[in-house]
Amino acid sequence: MQPRVLIPADAIARRVAALGAELGRRHHGGSPLLVALLDGACCFAADLARAIPLPGLELRFVRASSYRGTSSTGTVELGALPALSGRAVILADDILDTGLTLAAAVAACRTAGATRIETCVLLDKPARRAVAGLARADLVGFSIPDRFVVGYGLDLDGRWRHLPAVCVLDGGVPGTP
Numbered sequence: 001m002q003p004r005v006l007i008p009a010d011a012i013a014r015r016v017a018a019l020g021a022e023l024g025r026r027h028h029g030g031s032p033l034l035v036a037l038l039d040g041a042c043c044f045a046a047d048l049a050r051a052i053p054l055p056g057l058e059l060r061f062v063r064a065s066s067y068r069g070t071s072s073t074g075t076v077e078l079g080a081l082p083a084l085s086g087r088a089v090i091l092a093d094d095i096l097d098t099g100l101t102l103a104a105a106v107a108a109c110r111t112a113g114a115t116r117i118e119t120c121v122l123l124d125k126p127a128r129r130a131v132a133g134l135a136r137a138d139l140v141g142f143s144i145p146d147r148f149v150v151g152y153g154l155d156l157d158g159r160w161r162h163l164p165a166v167c168v169l170d171g172g173v174p175g176t177p
């Protein structure tokens with residue numbers, strides 16, 4: 001199994017800069033809360049936050065998990081959210097796959113009192129969406145085919161997360177067709 005580059009680091013950097021600028025325009029003069037889902041969004045959130053030109057931005061992390069190996073368990077576990085009453089929230093995740101994680105996170109932010117919620121993902125795998133999943137994110141870095149990807153925060157049971165590029169695993173992923 002060897003990682004093969006699907007999206008090089010410089011292309012990611014350019015796209016994240018554009019997403020940050022767009023969020024800066026959308027929230028001009030405001031103090032949104034960027035809530036990033038761990039562990040997958042670790043790299044994306046760190047770069048995205050620094051690309052949003054808003055002095056009032058706040059960055060928080062929440063743990064979300066639904067994956068074991070290369071498949072979604074379908075049950076989303078979400079950590080405690082910060083106080084969100086009356087806040088504008090930007091929910092950031094590494095990838096929109098079945099959409100179940102972001103659907104649960106959006107619902108939780110609403111319940112916690114957020115008045116504006118935007119979703120922002122680096123990657124979108126539209127082919128994989130579940131009926132109960134979030135249909136689309138408000139901002140998407142790259143739309144990708146239905147392949148398991150690693151790197152730039154995305155992992156396979158803890159491996160490959162540190163790769164600077166988004167990669168597919170050549171030779172396939174054990175346990176998948």
Ligand code: IMP
Nearest residue numbers: 040096097098099100101148149154155
């Ligand atoms: P969803 O709930 O199915 O949309 O999945 C979202 C989460 O599953 C993401 O936050 C990722 O952590 C993980 N995930 C989905 N697809 C991949 C992949 O191709 N590689 C690594 N992680 C993935």
Ligand code: MG
Nearest residue numbers: 038039040041
């Ligand atoms: Mg994740």
